[in-house]
Amino acid sequence: MKKHFSARAKWLIVIAILLAMGITVFHAVSTRRPGQTVVQTILAPFRSAGSTLVRQVERYYDYVFQYESLQAENKALREQIMAMEEDVRSADSLQRENERLHQLLGLVEEHKDYKRKAAYIISWNGSNWKSAFTIDKGTGSGIEEGMVAITEYGQVVGLVTESGPNWSTVTTVLDSALGISASVASSGYTGKVEGALATGSEGLLRMNYLPTDSVLRNNDQVLTTGSTVYPRGLIIGYITNAGFDETGVAKYALLRPAADLDNLEQVFIITDYEN
Amino acid sequence: MLSHLHITARQWRTALKWTLYAASLLLTMILQTVILAKHPPLGLKLNPVPLLLVCVCVREGPEGGGLFALLSALFWCLSGADYGNLSVAILPVGAILSAVLCRSVLTTRFFPTFLCCLVVSAIHDSVIFCLKLLLAAGSPAYYTAVVLPGILLSMVLMPLIYLLVKAVHKTGGSYDL
Numbered sequence: 144m145k146k147h148f149s150a151r152a153k154w155l156i157v158i159a160i161l162l163a164m165g166i167t168v169f170h171a172v173s174t175r176r177p178g179q180t181v182v183q184t185i186l187a188p189f190r191s192a193g194s195t196l197v198r199q200v201e202r203y204y205d206y207v208f209q210y211e212s213l214q215a216e217n218k219a220l221r222e223q224i225m226a227m228e229e230d231v232r233s234a235d236s237l238q239r240e241n242e243r244l245h246q247l248l249g250l251v252e253e254h255k256d257y258k259r260k261a262a263y264i265i266s267w268n269g270s271n272w273k274s275a276f277t278i279d280k281g282t283g284s285g286i287e288e289g290m291v292a293i294t295e296y297g298q299v300v301g302l303v304t305e306s307g308p309n310w311s312t313v314t315t316v317l318d319s320a321l322g323i324s325a326s327v328a329s330s331g332y333t334g335k336v337e338g339a340l341a342t343g344s345e346g347l348l349r350m351n352y353l354p355t356d357s358v359l360r361n362n363d364q365v366l367t368t369g370s371t372v373y374p375r376g377l378i379i380g381y382i383t384n385a386g387f388d389e390t391g392v393a394k395y396a397l398l399r400p401a402a403d404l405d406n407l408e409q410v411f412i413i414t415d416y417e418n
Numbered sequence: 419m420l421s422h423l424h425i426t427a428r429q430w431r432t433a434l435k436w437t438l439y440a441a442s443l444l445l446t447m448i449l450q451t452v453i454l455a456k457h458p459p460l461g462l463k464l465n466p467v468p469l470l471l472v473c474v475c476v477r478e479g480p481e482g483g484g485l486f487a488l489l490s491a492l493f494w495c496l497s498g499a500d501y502g503n504l505s506v507a508i509l510p511v512g513a514i515l516s517a518v519l520c521r522s523v524l525t526t527r528f529f530p531t532f533l534c535c536l537v538v539s540a541i542h543d544s545v546i547f548c549l550k551l552l553l554a555a556g557s558p559a560y561y562t563a564v565v566l567p568g569i570l571l572s573m574v575l576m577p578l579i580y581l582l583v584k585a586v587h588k589t590g591g592s593y594d595l
Contacts, residue, residue, distance in 0.1 A: 148518045152480035156511050159488050163507035166495065170503065182496035189444060193452040266448075267455030271463050271564050272500040272546060277451075305498070312498060345564070 180307045183277070187265065187310040191279050194265040198408070257374065258415040259293075260284055262311070264407055274301075274317040274340050278410060281307045285414050291373055292410045298378045298401035299323070299367065300410050311412075315404055316348055316379065325350060325379050327396075328364040332357045336365065336379050336398065344397060348380050353394040359385040365398055374416045435590025436486070439474055442582055443490050446470050447497065462568040466575045467494055468509055468542050472535045473576075473583040475513035476520045487513035501546045508545060512538035532576055539569050 170176075205213075262278035280286050292300040292313045301315035314321055317338040325336045327350075334350045350365060363382045369375030380398035388395045425433075446466050454464045471490055475483030488510040495502025516534035524530035547565050550556035 148522075149481060152484055152514050152518065155481070155484040155488055156514055159491070159510040160507050162488075162492065163503050166503040166506060178496045179498060182493060183498060186447075186497055189448055190452055193448045197453055197456070266451035268498075268500065269447075269450040269455045269463055269465065270500045271543075271560075271568055272550060277498070345560075 176305070179305070183305075183307050183310050183312075187277070187279070187281075187307070190265040190277060190310075191263075194263065194279075256417040257413050259411040260286060260414050261409060261411050262286070263409050265310070272340075273320075274315040274338065274404075275304070275312055276315070276407075278311050278313060278412075279309070280412070281309050281311045283308045286311050286412050287414075289372055291377070291413045293377060293413060294402045294407070295409075295411060296378075296401075297376075299373070300402045300404065300407065302372065303412060313410065316400055316402075317346065317404065323373055323379060324368045324370050325365050326368045327357075327359065327382070328366050329360070330358065330363070332359070333368055334396075339397070346400075347383065348398040348400055350382075350396040350398055351388065351393065353385075353396060355387075355392060355394055357394050359394070359396050364401075365396075374413060431590050435586060438586040438589065439486060439583075442474075442586060443467070443470060443493070446579070447494065459571065460567070462564065462571050464568065464572040464575060465539065465543070466572060466579060468512070468539045469535045469572065469576050469579045470583070471509050471513045472516050472538050473531055473579050475517040476526050476531045476534060477583050477587050478517075479521065480514045480517040483517055484510055484514040501549065504546055504549070505542065508542045509538070512541060528577070528580055531580060532573070535576055536569070536573055539572060543569050 260280060262280040262284075264276045265279045266277045268275040278286075278292075286303060286306055288303055288306050290303045292303065294300060299316055301313045301318070302321055303311050304314040304320075305312040315338070316323070316336070317340050319338045319340050321338055323336045324333065326333045332353050334353045336348050336350045339345065339347045339349045353359070359382055361382055361384075365379045365382065367373040367375060367377040367379060378401040380400045382396045383399050384397040385394060387393070450464065450466055454466075458464070467490075471487040475487050477483065478486065488506075491502075491506045491509040494509075495506050499505060512534075516531075516538060520526050520530050520534060543565050544561075547556060547561050551558070
């Protein structure tokens, strides 16, 4: 054993432990990550190339193996369109009435002030401890830490937590590190939405600090209340369950995220909005 | 041609071998973050990087392999891995101890390497989980439902990584000018 456990090997162990301690201390005292920026910048083109390759393979796979199911889906969608066209005709008159009422109330069109930047997801966080992904745009495209990532439908995906020249890390709403001020659309109850990753409710969000007497219904929409980070009125999720928290004083609700995080390919970063 | 570069054939072989190991690490990282993290098998995220580091260390010995494990763990930490600072300590130490154990008590064949990989992966993920538990950001049920199955499922990749490392070792060693 001693023959193989040389002095150099022992030194490597000591260096590894010291290095780990050094990194921990550095992360505790500084928010700057110079090494990480360099490594992520080097890795970004490789991840981007890998991601593009995977997307192409997925498209080819879908084309070859899902042709029949797509054909059936197409037929079902055609029937759905026929039914919807009927609905649209009657909805048109309601729409005109709605527009008039909106003007009457002086409401402005929502989210018109958002400036968005589209970005593709190039890699996902590989661990079970965090829910995050890397996108192919960074400070070079005007994306900075603290900007919100949404889908094309205005559903909250997450927050840009790190940014480099050609990459950014978006921590998703599922991660327990994020907290968003939110309100239930139908009733106006406010609370704080947090990710439930690693707490036994994987894939769900938890809305905490709801009033004890609040009445919550399944599928109630939960929206952002607006803050310096999150614009007002973005869809976070839908209520699936509710209960009292550990203290028995406040209520909490479990939410299903509005954004389909498992099948995301592209996100939009809100680079600016009127607060 | 090599004489113009002032490097011997042996040095060239060594350089080629370590370059291929570095490329393997990059490939493993891309596999983990681009493919396996997007399409997690059975909903579990696999972690093949510790397996690669242990395999290389067992194959190359605690000194060369240990240095590779240390630099790779540092690179992995800087690439944005969660609790990467812990990985910088756990992975090289685990890999070096595995190499010492395999070379002195066991052998460097598949089964002992497999056992070492399993133990190092389990220690790595368990330490991170304990830290999360201490920080009140995890539940014990998560360990049995996600972490432990994830470690075991990651071992499915072990034969592939073992063969890759064996091939790189052989290619580097048998390179003939």
